[in-house]
Every structure is written in structure tokens, then in C-alpha cells.
Amino acid sequence: MKRKPLTVTAVATLLLAAMLVVLAGCGSSSSNSTSSSTTLTVFAAASLNKVFPQIASAFEQSNPGVAFAFNFAGTDTLTTQIEQGAPADVFAGASAKYGDELSGKGLIDEPRIFATNRLVLIVPAANPAHITSLQDLTKPRVKLVVGDATVPIGAYTRKALRNLDALYGPGYSAKIARNVVSEALDVTSILTSVSLGEADAGFVYVTDARSASGKVRSIDLPPQAQAVASYPIAVVDGAGNAAVGQEFTSFVMGAKAQAILRAAGFGPPPK
């Protein structure tokens, strides 16, 4: 039995080496603010995963000593987590519905809409299924990925498809439904599937399409079919860092953060 321990040792050594490499990478990239720093825990919608870190950096410049811990996920997942008592300071969702649900249960303060977003159809840059318009989605054997009904992007997509029924005729969304191969749990999964070329098409936000512009091509929706996404932000009730959370929320509504949001493709909040 002399060879068996060697195999186990080999596997263990490989594992440890891999872990050390990853940890070293993580350690060098993260900012090491210690001692008097506050860590603000922000639960944010998946579509904010590129823009919120930028806003956080801008906030850190005027508020040294504040570090951020982000939890990006589908807004429905974030809502469930907060309902189950997850320790968040700030909630930023992709649908006013979840903001209202949480504030109705007294779990967050009165939410404010800080941005809007629109939907777009994306295809891989290589466009294997040769999709150039929304009608092309009804072609047979197109692999379309949409969001699950409970995720904001899924709800908005279904709303947009109903609008498109009014435009293209009642059978349109039924034909689309036959081509759906997966109902993603957040919008970043859709973006990844299309970027990797595994899916032929997907409905995401314009901000997501912009962030992956080299890997995907966008096809706009007609304006009358658009579904406008409203993004609420609020401090979580009983948050450990409520004061800093309030400052961050106000910062997000302010000119500097709004400029960053605009540059990423988000629309302004309604007046």
C-alpha cells in the first residue's frame, strides 16, 4: 500500500498550491484598509456589478476609511436574503417591485429610484444563428436565453415580449417561447452565455451589452416595445452602518455618481 499515500499527497499538494496562488492574487488586488475603516455591505442587482464598484471608488475618495463589500445577485435572491435576515447595509435592486416589497415589510427605508435601464437583444459577435432583427428570433433552432420570471430581467423581458405581440402579431411570443433554452437566475448569466457563444441570443440590459461590447452585438428593441427598468436604492433597516449607508445613498443620487451611471448607459431617474 505504499503508492496510495503518494497519490493523496499529490492531490493535496496540488490543491494547496492552487489555493495559495489564488489567495496571493486576491491579496494583492484588494485594498488593505485597516484600523478605523468601516466596511459598507451593499446588496446590489447583478446588472450593477460593473458600475457600482466605480461609484464606490469615487465615494472612497471623498470618504477615506470606508471600504465596500458587494453582494451581486438577482434582485429576487437579494430580497429573499434580506427577508431571511442577511446583514446588509444598503439595498440596490433592479426592480421597484422588490423595493416596495421590502419597504412594505419594514425591512428597508423608503426606497428612491436612482437610475433606469432599458432592454436590448444581444447576439454573439460571430452571430452563429445570423440574427439581425427581432423577427429572426422566431427562426427554428435558435438558442435564446431569457431571465427567469422572478428575476427583474425576466419580468421585463416578458413585458417587452407582450408589447412586441401587439406590434408583430399575437403568435410572436409563442414562437419565441419555443426557442428558449434556459431561464437564467440573473442577467450576468445571460450575458456570459451569449458572450461565450453557447447561446445564440439573449435579452439583457443596454448597460450589460455596453460592458461586453467586444464580444456581443446589440439589436435594439422598437421604442414602443421597451420595458423600462427602475432601480431603487435604500438603507436596510437596522443596518450596522446606517449613517454611512445614508451618505452612500445620497452620494448615488448626487451629480458625481449620476455621471458615472450615465457613462455606463443607465438612464436618469424620473423627476
Next chain:
Amino acid sequence: MQPPTPEAIHEPDAAGPAGEVASSGGSPLPELPQREPSARHGRAASVRRRSARRAPVGFVPLAAVGLAFLALPLAGLVVRTPWRQLPTDLAAPGVLTALRLSLVCSLTAVAVSCVIGVPLAWLLARVPFRGRSVARALVILPMVLPPVVGGVALLLAFGRHGLIGQWLDRAFGITLPFSTAGAVMAETFVAMPFLVITVEAGLRSLGQRYEDAAATLGAGRWTTFRRVTLPLIAPALGAGAALCWARALGEFGATITFAGNLPGRTQTMPLAVYVALQNNSGAAMSLSLVMLVVSLAVLVALRGHWFRSR
């Protein structure tokens, strides 16, 4: 001399001299009687005669904490499930579809694992080929790899631009991601190692005596395997298949990454529970309870092999 019974074959250490049993605990024991060839009554008698061990200080409270830690979530699930809503929750449209799909995919994964896993286990146990330790490490790897990483790896190998996938797509038009076959592949990837490891252990403890004896009596290799080896490792194969099935049934990360999430095609029970949790936690609890019952059933079926007087 009578050949040892099948039970004795699976416990070669118990069939050794009495001194081995005594030395494992370290404390002095009275001399145990030598075992007789028909060991069934002898083993039970020697278990009764073994003196009760005193646990080292602190073990009992630590063990109690461990047991409570494992039991409390399960108790919470049983207690907090809305029992009255259970029939309506389970009758909801997606639930039975997810259950049926889960059973079909997991049983297919077990079948595939048996067909390619048993030969692999046999080779690992019987043939000292070059690179055997690397092969064994490869077999263990999916057990320690995070399932989502497994899903990503499957995409890179079998996706439309994957190593093999691009050839399959171009030559045959077969795409594996986002299909039921993809879900089966994801489950097989994470669950097959359990079967291979268990069967290999069974083959090793069996030893080659009976296969050699069959060979000297003129049996060919296939006949030996079919009529001598397979019946003798049947308990190990059964336990391995049960573990494989339980693991395949519970797979989430690799499935959603490689196969996606579509009711009726790739939305297995774990995915259905996750989706239900975001929407209607009562349904999620009911589904979780169903999976708990299934897992318990697997454990009960395994108790003969896994918990046999260790």
C-alpha cells in the same frame, strides 16, 4: 475446509487472528476465541463479548454538538414545512415535472456511471498500469472540485467552442449545453467518482483468489467477471450506485452552469427548489422535504453496507 462466507470476504480484518481486533483500541482486552469458518453466529457473539469502551474526556459533548449541528437543520425543515399546504405545493405545475426530470436524469447518470465506471474501477484495482496513481487522482478530482467549476470545465470541453464540443457541433450538429443530455453529463461528472471509488475498494478487499481460481478452472475473462467477480462485489456496486445516485440527484452548480435552467428539459429538483425559494418559500420547503425523504430512503438502503459493524 469450507470457503469463507460472503460476509467474511468483505471484512478481511475481522477474519484475522483475534489479536488484531484487540490491538485497534489500544486498551487491554480479554483473549477473544478464534473465529470459526461459518462466521455468522461467531461474529455476533464476539461483538457482545467485546467490553464497552470509555470515551476520552470531552468526546461526548463534542460528539453531541456535532450530532445536533447535523440534526437541527433537518429538524427545522421537518417542523417548519407548511404541512397543510404540502399537497397543493406538490401539485403545482412545475413540481412533478422537476421531480420526474430529476429521477430520469439521475438514474441515467447512474447507468452511464456503471457502464464506464465499473471497468475503470476494475482497471484501477487489478492492473498496475503506468500512471495509475494519476488516473486515480483524476477520478477523485471531481469529488473535491466545486460543482460550478465542474460546470465551467464542462463548457470549455463540450460547449460550442469547447475542445470536443466544436467538433461535435460542426460534424454532427450536436450541441450539449442547454440540453437534457447536458444535465445528465453534468450529473455524471460529479457523481461517477463515488461509484468508481466504492467499487475499486470492494475489488481490492475481495482479492484475486477467486478470479485466479476461476481462471485455473478454465473460465474466460468475461465469464470470470460475470459469474465470479460481479456477484461478489454486488454489495459494493450497490452502495456505490446508491451514493452516485444521491449525488447526481442533488447536483446544482454544474447543472445550471452547463445545462441551464428550463422547466421540463433541464430544471431538476435542486434548481426548482432554488427558483421556488425566490418566489414562494412554502413550495421550496415542500420540495426540500421531498428531497430529504428521498435522501433518507437512500441512507436506509445503504445501511447494510455503509454502517455494517465498523
